[in-house]
Amino acid sequence: MSESGLLGLDATQLDGSDDRREALSTGRLLRMDAASGATNMGIDEALATCRPEGAILRLYAWETPTLSMGYAQRSGDINLAACRTSAVRLVRRPTGGRAVLHGQDLTYSLILPLRSPWTTISVAESYRLINRSLRRGLEMLGLEVQLAPRLRQADRLRSQFCFPVIAQQDLLIDGKKVIGSAQRRFPASLLQQGSILLEFDPKRILDLLCSDERARVADALKAVGSLQDALGRLPGRQDVERAIRDGFAAEMGIEFIEGGLRPEELTLSRELAAARYRSEGWTFRR
Template sequence: MRRWRLIRTPPRSGAWNMAVDEALLEAVAAGLSAPVLRLYRWRPAAVSLGYGQRGPRQVNLAACRRHGIDVVRRITGGRAVLHDRELTYAVVAPEQGGPFPGGILENYRVISGPLLALFNHLGIDGRLVPGKTRAGAGPLASSVCFTAPSSYEILCEGRKLTGGAQKRQGGAFLQHGSLPLDLDLELLWELLHPEGGQDRAAGLTALEHSVGWINRWYHPTLDIATLEALFLEMFAAGLDLQLVADELTPVEMQRADALIAERYGRDSWNLAGR
């Protein structure tokens, strides 16, 4: 049984969360850390943009300010995600070895296994997506991550239940993803709908048919503590791991602080891509 670090951090800002993920990726790539499973949340709620996105074209900045919601850009690809009432995970490990065969899609598939087991345990009919795209999400899919499933992500009744994105660096990879407990579709539309685009009613209809969350199907409603416990159980069993509770090292915290100053705390990085 392989030993991994389990790091559970309290709710923090979007800048801090993304900086910590990158600091852990650097540590694993440098051989300074064992593989890591990190569980975390966001305070305040945040919109994270994919690495290739630029803020004003992908997110309604005025609406984010109005609702007190952070905007941060990830080092991973993909599309915009609203992080609010959810459990977020980060897997940081060597590209090959242990449970991972090394290919990007294969590593996605490995991580999707415990997620699928989690949903099935809850009685939610989760199914793996065989390909990268599907029709029917409408124009909103150009910016919103949860309207367009990628390979080995999970749908229920045609609606996307999980979102994940991956970054490879120095022989290691970071995959972070979201498991929404609840989701406010009107808020999601307002935040991720740039001015002058798709009709609101049509957009909400597209979201209704494209987006899923756990408490949409699980009754009575599930709480975050129970979801975390189930996630850890399924992840450890599915990948045959011993998860050892740990904390960020002083070096990792120092590096995260530097990354906030250099990147994630700056509009030039988050909104202009510089």
């Protein structure tokens, strides 16, 4: 799997309409219990590599606080000692982007087969479609969602973490970033993984930063929000799952039918979790 297939969330052309929303009529919905980082990443890669017949939307959580690093991210940029002290597990994602701290979020994965009518979907088109779907879902919760404007290069924050960095067209609520995503192209499919913050405690991230980065990032974390902040209450996971499912269904014209992993997907996911995502050779490969 080449690094050229890795795509971060820095696409800039996400506005406009997309005529692919009526393309597929049915898809699979996988609502799964909390699992380890290795299990979660193994499942996502298995779904992306088992040549999916249609769109797959997976919604899941993490059984322990876990820091997921991007595929090409350097582990040396992470404060590993702080992770050990805070009992935060580490896993390297199959997708690109920056580090995300999981545990207070709902995570989604969308897998689209790269076949007709998705054969020629571009990076910008795919981000545009997925962003519109997520926006619809959040609006179904009664939230008003804005798109982040384009920032001048001089105003861009440099951080190893995803959420303190706001890119053009990120989804904002009350001016605060609530979703971070990353994408990868496989030979037969597109995989996008994203974290939706249900609640947010900035101290959890600050505790994992090196001292020089902590000072730079502290102010930027004020622009990170959560659904709890926006709603004034912690939303139920099932309510958020339902809204996200309905947002994707409405925008993409797909009826997502709930089900489970197929035998070949389960087998491959276990193999990947054991051989790759639990391996220190993979986690610390960079």
